[in-house]
Amino acid sequence: MSAPKRLLTIGHSYVVAANRRLAHEMALAGGGEWEVTAVAPERFPGDLRQITLEPIEGEACRTIGVPVSFARIPHLMRYGRRLANLIRRQRWDVIHCWQEPYVISAVQVARAAADDAALVYATFQNLPKRYPLPFSRFERDSLRRADGWIAFGHTVEETLAGRPGYRSRPHAVIPPGTDLERFRPDPGARRRVRQLLGWVGDGPPVIGYLGRFVEPKGIGVLTAALAKTSVPWRALLVGGGAREDELAAWAGSSGGAARIVTDVPHDQVPDYLNAMDVLVAPSLTTPRWREQFGRMLTEAMACGVPVIGSDSGEIPHVIGDAGLVTPEGDVERLAAALEALVASPERRAELARRGRARVEAEFSLPHVARRHLDFFDQVLAHKREEG
Numbered sequence: 001m002s003a004p005k006r007l008l009t010i011g012h013s014y015v016v017a018a019n020r021r022l023a024h025e026m027a028l029a030g031g032g033e034w035e036v037t038a039v040a041p042e043r044f045p046g047d048l049r050q051i052t053l054e055p056i057e058g059e060a061c062r063t064i065g066v067p068v069s070f071a072r073i074p075h076l077m078r079y080g081r082r083l084a085n086l087i088r089r090q091r092w093d094v095i096h097c098w099q100e101p102y103v104i105s106a107v108q109v110a111r112a113a114a115d116d117a118a119l120v121y122a123t124f125q126n127l128p129k130r131y132p133l134p135f136s137r138f139e140r141d142s143l144r145r146a147d148g149w150i151a152f153g154h155t156v157e158e159t160l161a162g163r164p165g166y167r168s169r170p171h172a173v174i175p176p177g178t179d180l181e182r183f184r185p186d187p188g189a190r191r192r193v194r195q196l197l198g199w200v201g202d203g204p205p206v207i208g209y210l211g212r213f214v215e216p217k218g219i220g221v222l223t224a225a226l227a228k229t230s231v232p233w234r235a236l237l238v239g240g241g242a243r244e245d246e247l248a249a250w251a252g253s254s255g256g257a258a259r260i261v262t263d264v265p266h267d268q269v270p271d272y273l274n275a276m277d278v279l280v281a282p283s284l285t286t287p288r289w290r291e292q293f294g295r296m297l298t299e300a301m302a303c304g305v306p307v308i309g310s311d312s313g314e315i316p317h318v319i320g321d322a323g324l325v326t327p328e329g330d331v332e333r334l335a336a337a338l339e340a341l342v343a344s345p346e347r348r349a350e351l352a353r354r355g356r357a358r359v360e361a362e363f364s365l366p367h368v369a370r371r372h373l374d375f376f377d378q379v380l381a382h383k384r385e386e387g
Contacts, residue, residue, distance in 0.1 A: 004035040006091060007376065009061075010109060011098030012068065012077060014040035017054035018266060020063065021179055025369035027060035034373060036061040039083060041068040068105075075135060078104045087112040094376045098122045101146070101165075102131050102139035110145040118147040118379045124292040126155040126313055128163075140165060148379035150174050150372070153293055153314040170382050172375040175318070176293055177368035178359055182267075183302035185356070186274045193275035197236070197259050204232035204257075205342045208276030208305070210269065210296040213241035216289050218282030218310060218328065223250055225282075225334035231342045233257065238264055238272050273303040277348060278341050283312040284328050291315050297323070298363045301355030306348045308337050320362075322354040 007026065013019040023038035030036060042065035044051045053065040067080040087095065087109065095113050099106040101121045113119045121142060131139060143149075143165030151157040151173045160166045194200070207226065211217050219237070226235060235258040237247060244262060251258035264272055273279065279300035283291040291313035300307050301322060309315040310328035319325055324341070326333040341348050361367070 004030070004033055005093040005376075005380075007034050007036045007094045007096060007373075008039065008087065008090075008092045009036065009096040009098065010039040010079075010083070012041055012044060012071070012074075012105070013098065014038055014063075015044040015051050015053050016046075016266070017056045018179065018182070020054075020056060020059075020061075021365055022177055022369060022372070023061045023063070024056055024059050025177070025365045026372055029366060029369040030373055038063045039079075039086065040065055041071065042066060044068065045072050070104075075103050079108055084108065084112040088114070092117045093380065094118045094120060096120050096122070096372070096376070100125060101142035101149070102135045104138060106142045107138040110142045113145060118376065118383050119145055120148045120150060120376065120379055121146055122150040122152060123156060123160065124152045126153060126159050126290060126292055127288070128159055143169070147383050148172075148375070150375065152176055154317045155290070155314045156292070170375075170379050172371070172378075174368060174371045174375065175298075175363055176295060177365035178295075178298040178302050178363045180302055180360065180364050183270050183273070183299045183359075185304035186270065189271035190274040193271050197261075197275070198256075199234065204234050205277035205348075206234045206236050206275060207338060207342070208235070208273070208279045208300075209237045209239070209281075210273065210279065210300070211239045211281070213237070213239050213243040213247055215243070216284050216286050217241075218284045218312075219243055219247065221282040221284065221310075221329055221331055221334060222280050223247070224331045225338060228331060228335040229339050229342070231339050233338070233342055235259070236261065236272070236276055238262075238269075269299065270303060273300050273305055276300070276305050278338070279305050279307045280334070280338070281307065281309040281315060282328070282334060283310050283315060285312045294318050298359050301352075302359045302363075304352040304356050306341060306351035306355060308334070308341070310334075320358055322358040323351055 009023050027036035038061050066082045070076040095117050097109045148170040157173050238261045240262040247260050251260045281294050294315050297307050297318050307323035312328045316325050324337045
């Protein structure tokens with residue numbers, strides 16, 4: 001039996017155990033063919049708190065924590081010398097860098113990688129941006145060394161596949177994965193959260209939102225659409241951000257129909273999703289941003305919650321035929337879609353079934369992990385042919 005291929009996967013988001021499940025699942029999917037090592041920051045400043053590298057019980061990959069600096073500025077975050085030493089002193093078949101190619105940390109990895117290691121970047125960039133110096137040079141240097149890249153969505157591929165540095169290298173469209181053990185239908189969690197919110201017994205369907213309370217996420221479009229509906233509803237908005245006070249005032253004037261919940265720990269997110277009857281992702285494209293994926297959509301669908309999304313960025317590709325898509329910013333169309341689902345338990349049940357099946361088939365972590373390993377094999381074969 002040949003020696004296993006050695007994969008080093010690097011990402012600042014790996015500090016959170018839920019994000020590092022990708023590396024864990026790649027180790028499981030690889031069986032004896034791949035030996036997986038994940039690198040994550042020892043500590044990282046999260047949105048709500050300082051995060052210390054979180055453990056995973058029974059983790060299948062080896063995980064190494066390294067120091068980082070300038071971590072509050074993603075473009076400037078850099079890994080310490082320990083990562084460069086790890087890259088240079090051990091032999092790696094594949095180095096997978098889950099950092100955008102134009103940031104300092106990505107070019108650090110490129111400069112340390114040995115010539116015989118296949119270097120693969122992963123990117124969410126779905127806008128045709130041109131970066132100022134020195135970031136344009138970082139991107140150029142990273143891609144000059146790269147052997148392949150992963151687009152976390154079809155709109156990423158559409159944006160980057162024709163650009164210099166990207167078009168000449170193998171690539172694959174692979175979505176982020178969803179943990180179906182954590183995100184699943186849970187009637188008990190549904191009851192607990194509703195009781196906590198003071199919603200006991202039967203009542204109108206709960207329209208939900210999960211994410212940042214900021215204008216590009218379309219939160220104002222959702223509240224305007226709710227105001228236009230002619231059917232009773234309750235609303236549960238989970239998140240935080242600049243519009244939090246405004247939303248709290250809106251909820252206060254709703255006569256108890258709306259609840260705003262902030263500071264929900266990540267491990268409680270599945271419970272709050274289960275408390276919803278419909279989840280809405282009303283994102284709005286701006287000159288500097290469009291929805292890159294919409295993780296709340298796959299998580300809601302995994303929980304058996306039907307979804308409505310705008311047509312911003314990747315959302316239509318994520319939903320497919322398992323939910324409803326409305327034109328971004330169109331309050332009337334969103335209100336009509338909400339009315340249709342609120343009024344039809346049968347339609348909600350059908351979309352819930354289709355959503356769960358879609359996540360199982362396309363977005364489950366084992367499936368996504370296997371696709372990563374298959375692409376790494378493709379890149380290795382291409383590198384051998386080129387070499």
